[in-house]
Amino acid sequence: MSKIRAKSVCLFRHKGRVLLAEGHDPVKDSHYLLPIGGGVDFGETSEAAAIREVKEEIGADAVDLTL
Numbered sequence: 001m002s003k004i005r006a007k008s009v010c011l012f013r014h015k016g017r018v019l020l021a022e023g024h025d026p027v028k029d030s031h032y033l034l035p036i037g038g039g040v041d042f043g044e045t046s047e048a049a050a051i052r053e054v055k056e057e058i059g060a061d062a063v064d065l066t067l
Contacts, residue, residue: 009037
């Protein structure tokens with residue numbers, strides 16, 4: 001049985017460009033692009049998850065987030 005997990009992503013836009021991370025699918029042996037983010041932990045808000053994921057993935061502090 002598949003599990004459903006909430007995700008929170010953060011889109012960083014600057015001068016018409018968007019920051020994306022590169023992922024790798026080992027089954028297909030292909031690369032893909034995706035926004036910075038990840039799963040929301042139990043009891044965590046989507047904003048807190050986005051801030052945490054940005055820190056984990058790119059080492060930056062996300063501030064002034066808007067939904």
